[in-house]
Amino acid sequence: MQPSWNLGNSLDAIPDETSWGNPPATKQLFDTIRAQGFRSVRIPVTWTDHQSSSAPYTIDSAFMSRVKQVVDWALSDGLYVVINVHHDSWQWISKMPADHDNVLARFNSSWTQIASTFKDEPRTLLFESVNEPQFDNATAQQKTQALDELNVSFQRIVRSSGGQNGQRLLVLPTQGCTPSHSLMDDLSATISKLHDPNVVATVHYYSYYPFSVNIANGTRYDDNAQKDLNDAFARMHDTFVAKGIPVYLGEYGLLSWPDQNHPDRIERGEALKYFEHVGYAARQAGVVTALWDPFAFLNRSTLQWRDQELFDLMKSSWTTRSGSTSFDRIFVPKSGSINDQSLTLNLNGLSFQGLWQGDSKLSEGSDYTVSSDQLTLKSAALTRLVGNRSYGDNATIEARFSAGLRWKIHVATYDTPQLSGNSANINSLTIPTQFRGDQLATMEAHYEDGGNAGPASWTAFQEFNTSFTPDYSGNTITLTNAFLSSVRDNSRVNITFYFYSGAKVTYHIYRSGTSIAAWAD
Structure with missing residues (x-):
């Protein structure tokens, strides 16, 4: 089944398939997915708005037929398919602690109907009991018991429903599909008592949280983020794979990245490193990975990848590693001397083959040097690459390695950004900004007493795009209502904006009621 892809925000959309902006799924969509090298798809399904909310909880026949049509299109392309009970998890299943009997009855009725409809489908169709299960107002023990009861009931219903369901692969989640040690141990205990050889464990992974959303200074795919991923996949392997229980990573990605409607909260090269690492770690752990794609990766209208370079890296990671450097940008000052600059090579078991600009190979020794894992761009090469030193990217060079894809390094000219004062109300504050070739990394906010300011x-270090967001074409940084309304009344906040060049700019705001005054140093 490796690799896998999610038809996200379609049949799971609320209330209808196109409600969240995607066009209806087509046979051509699955033709494309198969042609791109995917071997399986997860088709999340939210049943709530197509089902009676009272006994016998009948699922609308037209919706069931639509689900079956989409499933059959995917199966006909030779894809393995996973279907589930998706956003129902928080719409009504989460109420199980307070409404146990009704929730269990609805869950059982749902799976009785689904199992009956699909019982004669080939075993390349898998059933997943529930997506990211959660339970309201319950203790940890009550949550564990509730999920165990749902998973056991799901397995019993499917196994007794006839047809291919007697041996169909059944996918069981942890609480929230979280890959923590304790929650995977709970799921392992459930699987053990089922004595069923055709059961699969599922979890999700969206990276180390500070990096995934760019909060708490999580601007880089650093040692903490890498360790978080390595540890998560090691737990999946040790808890399940090593014991003969397959693991289906039903969703992976970065939270809100990419986002077609906002600036990238994660620097592009750092995100590429994460996706490359996932592919490698999955192969090492023996885990099937399903990319969560709500619309951000494959354009479902054109059936083209929105970012071909990103997809090419993911595809390469299914079979090999790619190298990179400690950062994908080198910033050269607008004026003054240009000095040598160094990057660390992330070889990932490969050998470094050199640097190219287009078809021209740079000269080792005069243009760059390599010492151990240190790649140094010489001042003469940087001077040539930046030309007249206009702000922003002046040149792109490529690091090539013995395998995998080429790694792009962008050479840019910058000056310390300049911010201007302004005033507004707490709805939002627009800060006139001259970025001068630089890019915003994060924002730190403190009250005068030293306490943290912000939601x-x-x-x-506040969350990118939630508390603040840059607009490079509009030459502004916006402080959002979420940030401004969280500031204490009659308080001054000292802000530091950090840029990827290493530049830092301080800024200040003062809130008085709903009015905001703002000024730069």
């Missing part, structure tokens, strides 16, 4: 009170 994420546990950290001074």
Whole structure:
């Protein structure tokens, strides 16, 4: 089944298939997915708005037929297919602790109907009991018991429903599909008592949280983020795979990245490193990975990848590694001397083959040097690459390795950004900004007493696009209502904006009622 892809935000959309902006799924969509090298698809399904909310909880026949049509299109392309009970998890299943009997009855009725409809489908169709299960107002023990009861009931219903369902692969989740040690141990205990050889464990992985959303200074795919991924896949392997229980990573990606409607909260090269690492770690752990794609990767209207380079890297990671450097940008000052600059090579078991600009190979020694894992661009080469030093990217060079894809390094000219004062109300504050070739990495906010300011009170470094967002073409940085309304009344906040060049700019706001005054140093 490796690799896999999610038809996200379609049959799981609320209330209807096209409600969240995607066109209806087509046979051509699955033709494309198969042709691109995917071997399986997950088709999330939300049944709530197509089902009676009272006994006998009948699922609308037209919707059931539509689900079957989409499933059959995928199966006809030779794809393995996973269907599930998706957003129903928080719409009504989460109420199980307070409404146990009715929730269990509805869950059982849902799976009785689904199992009956699909019982004669080939075993390349898998059933997943419930997506990211959660339970309201319950203790940890009650949550464990509730999920165990649902998973056991699901297995019993499907196995007794006839046809191919007696041996169909059944996919069982942890709470929230979280890959923590304790929750995977709970699922392992459930699987053990079922004594069923055709059961698959499922979890999701969206990376180390500070990096995934760019909060708490999580601007880089650093050692913490890499360790988080390595540890998660090691737990999947040790808890399940090593014991002969397959693992289906039903969703992976980065939270809100890419986002077609906002600036990238994660620097592009850092995101590429994450996706490359997932492919490698999955192969090492023996885990099937399903890319969560709500619309951000494959354009379902044109059936083209929105970012071919990103997809090419993912595809390469299914079979080999690719190298990279500690950052994919080198910033050269607008004026003054240009000095040598160094990057660390991430060889990933490969050998470094050199640097190219287009078809021209740069000269080792005069243009760059390599010492151990340190790649140094010489001042003469950088001077040539930046030309007249206009702001922004002046040149792109490629690092090539013995395998995998080429790694792009962008050479840019910058000056320290300049911010201007302004005033507004707490709806939002627009800060006139001259970025001068630089890119915003994060924002730190403190009250005068040193306390953290912003909606994420546990950290001074606020969340990108939630508390602040840049507009490079519009030459502004916006402080959002979420940030401004969280600021204490009659308080001053000292802000530091951090840029990827290493530049830092301080800024200040003062809230008085709903009015905001703002000024730069």
